[in-house]
Amino acid sequence: MKRNRVLAALGILLGLWGLWYFFPTRERQVRRQFKSLAAWASKDGEEGSIASLQVAREARDYFSDPCQWTAESYHLAGNVSINEITQYVFATRTRMDRLSVKFYDLVVDFTPEGQARVTATVRIVGAGKGGDALNETGELRCTLAKEDGRWLLKTVILVQVLKK
Numbered sequence: 138m139k140r141n142r143v144l145a146a147l148g149i150l151l152g153l154w155g156l157w158y159f160f161p162t163r164e165r166q167v168r169r170q171f172k173s174l175a176a177w178a179s180k181d182g183e184e185g186s187i188a189s190l191q192v193a194r195e196a197r198d199y200f201s202d203p204c205q206w207t208a209e210s211y212h213l214a215g216n217v218s219i220n221e222i223t224q225y226v227f228a229t230r231t232r233m234d235r236l237s238v239k240f241y242d243l244v245v246d247f248t249p250e251g252q253a254r255v256t257a258t259v260r261i262v263g264a265g266k267g268g269d270a271l272n273e274t275g276e277l278r279c280t281l282a283k284e285d286g287r288w289l290l291k292t293v294i295l296v297q298v299l300k301k
Contacts, residue, residue: 236263
């Protein structure tokens with residue numbers, strides 16, 4: 138009798154976990170997209186050109202076409218096509234030995250139109266092939282829209298807040 142109750146309780150907990158995991162809220166979907174974006178953008182160790190190109194082509198999983206960018210510290214402003222994003226990612230990955238991208242303090246709000254507005258702190262740490270170190274922290278403000286069942290970045294504004 139006690140065994141049946143324990144099994145029933147475990148079954149209920151497993152069912153609740155399944156609902157939570159497989160049917161996430163919109164906010165959790167957006168947070169998962171940022172977690173996936175950080176893993177996609179990061180690089181640890183040597184990577185051949187073909188592998189770098191394959192990873193760069195996965196930009197379609199994260200960015201809408203076109204995507205509006207503003208990053209004054211990189212002299213970038215305006216609409217950027219998915220092909221240009223792929224080229225930027227490929228160029229960056231081939232120049233870096235290590236690259237770590239992490240997002241902190243995500244604040245997610247939804248507009249009446251169903252878009253997600255996200256503000257976060259982004260930390261980028263890396264080492265270039267020539268030994269150059271990269272250590273930047275900035276504020277990221279972006280808008281995401283759900284396209285084909287995925288939350289894609291439509292606008293990206295990068296504000297550099299800390300400089301070494």
